[in-house]
Amino acid sequence: MNEKNLNFAGEWSQAGGMCRHMTQDKQPTVLSDIYQEEINIAIWRREKPASLQYSVKEFLALNPTFQKEMILTPQDALSRVSESFDNNMTEVSEDIAELVDMFCYLFELKQAGMRLKVLDRAMCPKFHVDKVPCRLVTTYQGMATEWLPHELVDQTKLGWSCNGLPDSESGLYKSESDIQQLDCGDVALLKGTLWEGNENAGLVHRSPELIANEKRLILTLDFK
Template sequence: MMTNKKNLNLSGEWSQERYPFRHMSQDKQPTVLSDIYKEEINIAIWQRHKQFSVKEFLALNPTFQKEMVLTPQDAFSRISESFDNNMTEVSEDIALLVDMFCYLFELNQVGMRLKVLDKAMCPKFHVDKVPCRLVTTYQGMATQWLPHELVDQTKLGWGCNGLPDNESGLYQSESDIQQLHCGDVALIKGTLWEGNENAGLVHRSPELVANEKRLILTLDFM
């Protein structure tokens, strides 16, 4: 286990209560998502590397976005309708993820956001003020994140003193930045998860190249 100097208190002792250690869990099987319940995990990644045929849809619908509350029972029909009954593969996949998310967390419904982006939605590194969020990218560059032990938590938000992330001291090297693959499914633990108040995953939207479109899905507790 790496010891982050930034987690030491003034006496040089590890401050486990303030900045508890967290790390990732990843696997090619969807069962890895249940690892999010482990106290030491703040991101669980189902490595699908799955490709979806959405380029034509993005070209025809460059500003598409939908926000709705879905249940496992109505997810497919409502998503399919929002696509005018096109994009069946994506509709089926979203319905599957809604069902998995609800089952995993014993929810009756979820809040869904599906957006086409041509620029970073959240360009600065941050933590989510939610218990847990599901994220997957159907087209374009996927979410970037920082390993917990490499982050100076005091440089988040106002702590950056107006400096960009690469100058604030939030992280030490560009090689510290990790990135999901398009098609991967990640559960990102936030600060409202009980016992995770100072250990939410630090992440951001990637910068997109000119004329690139990104289609991203998020699911949240309701």
């Protein structure tokens, strides 16, 4: 097992003196680190099998505008996801079902809210925090989610407080080099503002800008 990589850069943030950090590893067990108070993003740096990559490309070719929202249980996820595809995308269905099972097991949930979308533009182009306890995010194809380390964010510049200025001019962060990005295939847990004790420390993130004619396939799982 690879040694975990925890980022403890900076003791204090500009948001009420709280410290929040990231943790990452090539093993899925790293996702349980999200329960640690000081962690607001846990990243499983996984490599997609070649068969899954092929299945995703085939899926995008056949479903260029696919969008689906479902409430799934670990018991019915595989059958219901498979039924929602007009064609037999076994690898994609099995991967989604496995992530639903992991998500529900980790948080002791009976069901999860799934969203699977094909995008050709940034869904949430401005940096923001999610008003949820925790969200699982993975990008199957295309550019993946961008995020900011907590200690480098001026949270007084989020949302309406930016006075209509773009993120790059609002003072939300100091340098473009502050922006971090997940890799395609990574599975990340993003702690939101509804997590108890994390009210002012939700992970600040946004959708990436896509180049012309690029397609992005993204999966999210939420508490239900």
